[in-house]
Amino acid sequence: MNRTRRSCRQLRPSCDPKPADCTLIGDSLTDVGAAWAAGISVIGYADQAWK
Incomplete structure (x- = not known):
């Protein structure tokens, strides 16, 4: 799944926690960048040394 700032916000549960209360586990730089852009830790x- 290609993560974007918007998709990271949509992944949060319906109880509407603050982004700072959430954590995304990702395996790509895109995941990391999208989470940071959304204010999510x-x-x-990385399962490969080059990642």
């Missing part, structure tokens, strides 16, 4: 996961 991010954990990067």
Whole structure:
């Protein structure tokens, strides 16, 4: 799934937590950038050394 700032916001549950209360786990630089742009903390996961 290609993450964008908007899609990151849509992934938040319906209880409407603040972005700062959320964390996205992603495996690409796009995931990291989208999470940062949405104000969401991010954990990067890489299963390849080059990532």
